[in-house]
Amino acid sequence: MTVSHKDRQIDNIEFNVGDIGRSKAFYAGAFGWTFVDYGPTYTEFSDGRLRGGFTTGEPVRPGGPLIILYSDDLDATQLRLKALGAVISRETFSFPGGSRFHFIDPDGYELAVWTNLD
Template structure:
């Protein structure tokens, strides 16, 4: 189940992960870190959008990096936020509540870009929903320098599975890892769109439900060397996954993410 290169300029289907973003304390340091690691360039959206930066790979949108809100005194590191495409943010927010989730940030317009809301599933994993307008979402995926996978770790797996089925229409299948371990997949139309499993008791952010974002790299060993040289941290790995060699790391501000070896882009 190796990642496939995807180029897209239209809105993603309802229920499909369509975007990732992160809010950090030091915007310049974060953009430098990811720029050197993934080869990203940036579009600054200016003061009307708090100088949010859209990261680009080969001129195509990959992710957003923005500043933490003024007055945010949270001591914990930032986390990458997974956004799911929806046909209607308002209807999705209502369905999230009916399915046992919590709307943390009610639906709001992001200029002309789209309509956005942040929520948590019944086990507490935070995610967002995005109704695209001028801003369709990720324009490139599945290659080095882009997002290649999203997966949720839940403290109440059955509740999370029922929730994502209710809200996004996900069905569940299983795949085998390199060690024979079974992995649960969330699917749309018979195609996997994300992974899901039980949250473990160890490591950063473990013991609580959360979504993880996995980025592709051409050479995992070289990428890990770069992470460390840039002030980041190796938390776990390399280890095998159904997609290939992977490692769990953090940037120089402590934001966790994963890197997966996918080879050179084609």
């Protein structure tokens, strides 16, 4: 298996928001971000370098956005995280374009890992 240039790197940041339109207006006005909508509950943003998303699919989590890392091998990454003491907080699920799972690190931070569908 070959390793991609983005394996084990932060690949996406996802904000759970109360109102996607409000968040788009705020970040477009403040920083000039651009957006691509993927239905009524998700929009992708780009700041010109990094991509992320706004979603209303889950409750707003005060304290910060969800950091999402990329993995070429989702199963191996999940096993490695479990071996290091991570707790899987959301089992692997599919979405348009890929699959991901969430985990809690030793300090209680929730992160996610995703892979694309080939």
